Amino acid sequence: MNEQPRTLNWIMLGLIGLVISIYVLFPVFWLFLASFKTQPELAQLPISFWPEAPTLEAYKALFSPTHQKGQLLDWPQLIGNSFFIAVSSTIIVLIFGTLAGYAFARLNFPGRDLILGGLLISRMFQGAALLLPTYRLMSMLGLQDSLIGLVLLYSAFGLPFATWIIASSLREIPRELEESAMMDGASRLQSMVMVVLPLATPALITAAMWHFVGAWSEFAFASILLESNEHKTVTIGLASFVELFTLEFQYVGAAATIVALPIMLIFLFGQRYFTRGLLAGAVKG
Amino acid sequence: MGSVTLRNIRKSYGAVEVLHGIDLDIKDGEFTVLVGPSGCGKSTLLRSIAGLETISDGEISVDDTVINTLVPKERDIAMVFQNYALYPHMTVAKNMGFSLRLAKESQEEIDKKVKAAAEILDLNALLDRYPRQLSGGQRQRVAMGRAIVRDPKVFLFDEPLSNLDAKLRVQMRSEIKELHQRLKTTTIYVTHDQIEAMTMADKIVVMRGGHVEQIGSPIELYDNPASVFVAGFIGSPAMNFIDAVGDGKALKTTTQELLGTPNATVASGQKVIAGFRPEDIRLAEKGIAAKVALIEPTGAETQLTLRTENEAIIMTTRDRITHSVGDQVFFEVIEGKLHCFDSETERSLAEGGQAQ
Ligand SMILES: Nc1ncnc2c1ncn2[C@@H]1O[C@H](COP(=O)(O)OP(=O)(O)O)[C@@H](O)[C@H]1O
Ligand SMILES: [Mg+2]
Numbered sequence: 288m289n290e291q292p293r294t295l296n297w298i299m300l301g302l303i304g305l306v307i308s309i310y311v312l313f314p315v316f317w318l319f320l321a322s323f324k325t326q327p328e329l330a331q332l333p334i335s336f337w338p339e340a341p342t343l344e345a346y347k348a349l350f351s352p353t354h355q356k357g358q359l360l361d362w363p364q365l366i367g368n369s370f371f372i373a374v375s376s377t378i379i380v381l382i383f384g385t386l387a388g389y390a391f392a393r394l395n396f397p398g399r400d401l402i403l404g405g406l407l408i409s410r411m412f413q414g415a416a417l418l419l420p421t422y423r424l425m426s427m428l429g430l431q432d433s434l435i436g437l438v439l440l441y442s443a444f445g446l447p448f449a450t451w452i453i454a455s456s457l458r459e460i461p462r463e464l465e466e467s468a469m470m471d472g473a474s475r476l477q478s479m480v481m482v483v484l485p486l487a488t489p490a491l492i493t494a495a496m497w498h499f500v501g502a503w504s505e506f507a508f509a510s511i512l513l514e515s516n517e518h519k520t521v522t523i524g525l526a527s528f529v530e531l532f533t534l535e536f537q538y539v540g541a542a543a544t545i546v547a548l549p550i551m552l553i554f555l556f557g558q559r560y561f562t563r564g565l566l567a568g569a570v571k572g
Numbered sequence: 573m574g575s576v577t578l579r580n581i582r583k584s585y586g587a588v589e590v591l592h593g594i595d596l597d598i599k600d601g602e603f604t605v606l607v608g609p610s611g612c613g614k615s616t617l618l619r620s621i622a623g624l625e626t627i628s629d630g631e632i633s634v635d636d637t638v639i640n641t642l643v644p645k646e647r648d649i650a651m652v653f654q655n656y657a658l659y660p661h662m663t664v665a666k667n668m669g670f671s672l673r674l675a676k677e678s679q680e681e682i683d684k685k686v687k688a689a690a691e692i693l694d695l696n697a698l699l700d701r702y703p704r705q706l707s708g709g710q711r712q713r714v715a716m717g718r719a720i721v722r723d724p725k726v727f728l729f730d731e732p733l734s735n736l737d738a739k740l741r742v743q744m745r746s747e748i749k750e751l752h753q754r755l756k757t758t759t760i761y762v763t764h765d766q767i768e769a770m771t772m773a774d775k776i777v778v779m780r781g782g783h784v785e786q787i788g789s790p791i792e793l794y795d796n797p798a799s800v801f802v803a804g805f806i807g808s809p810a811m812n813f814i815d816a817v818g819d820g821k822a823l824k825t826t827t828q829e830l831l832g833t834p835n836a837t838v839a840s841g842q843k844v845i846a847g848f849r850p851e852d853i854r855l856a857e858k859g860i861a862a863k864v865a866l867i868e869p870t871g872a873e874t875q876l877t878l879r880t881e882n883e884a885i886i887m888t889t890r891d892r893i894t895h896s897v898g899d900q901v902f903f904e905v906i907e908g909k910l911h912c913f914d915s916e917t918e919r920s921l922a923e924g925g926q927a928q
Contacts, residue, residue: 463657466624471671471718472645481670485661 315547322346322540329536345541360531364517365524366545372434372520373502376441380449380498381491387446388453389479393462403454406447415507422511432514440512441502449494456490457483492560500550521546573635574725574758575600576621581630583616590616592782593630598775600635601756603749607769607805608779614762617779618728621760622651634725645674650719651728655735656711658703658718665690665699668717689721692751709740716748720755729761733768745771766806770794778802796835800845800918803911809850809875809886816846816912823912827881829860832905834912836921844921845913850875850888852909855895859904864895878903 321329323341349362390396391403421440422431430436460483468478484491506522513519525542532538576598583591591613598604606614619625621632623644632640639647650671658667668689669682677685690696693713703711712732719727732748733741749772752759763769769776770790778785778793778801786798790806797803803811816823816831818838823831823846831846838844862885866877874893878885878901887903895901912921 461655461657463653463655464659466622466644467651467653467657467718468659468670469624469644470622470649470651471722472674474643474645477674482659 318540318543320540321536322538322544324537324540326535326537330534345537346545348538349541349545360524360527361516362521362524362542362545365519365521368434368518369503369521372437372441373499375438376445376502377495377499379438379442380445381495383442384446384449384453384494385484385487385491387450388457389483391450391454392457393465403451407451409447418507418511421508425512431512432518434518437509437512437520440508441498441505445498445501449498452494452497453487453490456487460486489560492557496553496557496560500553503549504546573600575635576726576758576760577631577633577636578617578621579631579633581617581620581632582628583613583620583625584628589628590782591620591627594782594784596777596784596787598758598760600758603752603759603761603772603774604777605769605773605775606760606762606777606779607764607766608785609805610764612779613782614764614779615730618651618730618760618762621726622649622728623647624651648724649726649728650722650724651730652712652715652719652732654731656703656715658711658714660703663700663702664695664706664714664717667703667714668695668721670718671722685721686717689717692720692754693717708736709744712736712744713747716751720751720757723757725758727757727759729759731763732761733763734765748772767808770806776806778805796920796922797847797911798920800847800913803847803913803920807849809888811847811849811911812853812883812885813845813847813913814880814883814885815915816844818842818844823910825860825880831860832907832910834910834921835908836912836923838912838921843915845915845918847911847913848905848909850886852906853885853887853903854889854906855887856902856904859902861900861902864897864899864901867893867895867897869893 317336320336320338322345323338323343324335325340325342325344328335328339391399425431425436425440428436430439464482464486465475465478468482469475473481504522505520506526509520510523510526513523521542525539525546528539528542576596578594578596581591581594582589594617596604606617608614616625620627620640623639623642623646627640630640631638634647634649659670662670665683665686668686672682672685686699687696690699693716695710695713695717698706698710698714703714706714715732729748733744736744745768748761761768761772773790775787776790776793777787780801786793786802788796793802793806797806797811800813804813814831815826817826818840819830820840821833821837823834823838823844825831825846831848834844834846860880862878862880864876865879865884866875868875868877873888873890876887876889876893878887885903913919914921
């Protein structure tokens with residue numbers, strides 16, 4: 288009946304979306320393009336948009352130790368460190384988040400819902416307020432300037448939300464499925480691994496993606512806790528680049544692209560699960 | 573083998589007791605139906621037998637082995653759930669073979685048994701499908717297939733047909749019954765539908781409010797209900813109940829009309845509840861006066877609503893009815909079909925009625 292106003296609405300929404308996308312993505316895109324430019328091209332006026340002679344020089348420099356300015360920035364090492372931290376803490380968060388999420392979803396214990404809500408509240412205290420106490424705590428434990436320390440820290444930060452997502456999605460899985468598995472001869476653990484977890488895959492993937500992205504791109508805690516060069520992460524490397532190469536912007540562009548790449552890949556391949564997982568949690572939480 | 577014995581089963585959720593001491597003996601191979609209104613504790617009792625609920629008191633045995641401390645997997649009992657509880661991420665074959673896989677049987681053995689069960693249930697063509705690709709009736713059959721591949725001592729069913737439409741329900745009812753006649757596995761079947769109970773059971777257990785009200789074969793319950801509750805619950809349309817008083821050997825209505833001789837001895841002047849089934853009354857030359865209030869032919873039978881001074885009486889008959897609404901008629905209760913119940917306890921006054 289009111290077909291016309293509706294299409295008009297869609298066009299309007301689309302336009303607004305487009306404008307927002309350009310506004311948000313333009314600097315990113317420009318940085319990406321800059322990574323393929325040469326030093327002179329970046330310096331010239333008027334500023335060029337597309338690289339005149341696209342080159343991979345900046346990337347080559349990034350992966351060869353020739354290029355330093357007095358500071359050792361070993362990108363293969365940085366990437367390795369970040370991967371180690373993000374992957375290990377994701378695994379920890381998944382294991383403990385699944386166990387805790389299962390307990391919150393299935394077992395009856397006093398204060399269950401209160402604690403689950405409390406987990407979410409704990410997320411609100413993150414950030415700058417925690418920097419100093421965390422630094423002191425990690426020093427006392429002898430975990431400053433250690434990758435393991437950062438793995439534990441990120442796991443602790445990531446667990447509440449992962450637990451919450453997983454618990455919400457497990458609650459939607461009918462109890463009878465597990466009971467049926469137990470009648471079929473499964474132990475509680477078997478019924479969880481063989482029946483419940485396969486059905487919770489979207490939530491597990493969502494939790495894993497969410498955590499990996501957070502751990503990979505975390506900067507504040509990494510920068511105050513990690514001191515030695517061989518322990519630094521990509522975000523610290525990127526920050527140093529911004530300071531070091533105010534003129535040679537192609538290097539910053541290349542580094543930023545490398546740092547953003549895993550995240551973009553994750554969203555590209557995981558988007559389907561990501562929205563599903565978050566929605567599952569949103570419907571009944 | 574699979575005889576089941578329940579002794580004084582009690583179950584509480586917190587401070588609330590929902591099963592108040594259930595005793596029950598089920599012979600090997602028997603098809604027992606637990607029937608009763610919603611909330612009377614049927615599922616709780618069934619789940620206690622399965623091991624999905626821990627009982628607060630009492631003893632559950634299968635073949636003289638006490639099992640109530642065992643976890644479900646150690647009980648050798650299979651259960652079909654109301655919503656089927658098929659594993660959505662497994663094919664029909666995987667669903668059916670899941671228990672065998674857990675029991676670490678060889679793939680060859682699993683395939684053989686799944687195939688045999690699929691044969692029985694006519695599921696051969698569906699083995700590679702996922703549950704979401706099946707109709708309600710097919711899901712129901714897969715759920716049964718999952719139970720029978722294991723060849724357990726006891727099958728439990730919890731209202732397995734309640735999600736199906738009426739026609740399919742009748743069909744599945746016969747299929748389950750046939751399956752039982754073929755496998756002869758002890759079966760405990762829960763339903764709130766008395767027709768299901770009557771048509772399927774070797775033995776019916778009528779439950780009410782966490783108690784067993786009466787146990788017996790369908791015909792026993794129908795002919796000799798132990799209480800007003802059972803009498804009203806079993807049979808459709810339900811038994812008619814009216815207040816009555818003893819008068820010598822006979823019963824009279826409160827308006828002094830003669831009802832007939834009941835199936836129990838009643839003292840003169842004793843107040844009782846008289847009961848008679850709709851098919852156990854007939855129109856007569858004299859008897860209890862009533863007006864025809866409603867005539868509902870269903871083809872083979874006709875159902876009449878007769879209005880006496882104080883009550884509405886339902887009557888069914890296979891005779892052709894020549895009366896019309898508003899006519900004055902008389903009816904009588906057929907000899908030997910008059911039940912009577914204590915007006916306080918509502919238990920039957922007939923011999924054996926006080927038992928239980
Ligand atoms: N998990 C539970 N917690 C508390 N009360 C329950 C629980 N499960 C069942 N009940 C109560 O126990 C009684 C019997 O329930 P149920 O066995 O499901 O009845 P039925 O299957 O005959 O309809 C009901 O009053 C119900 O409210
Ligand atoms: Mg029930």
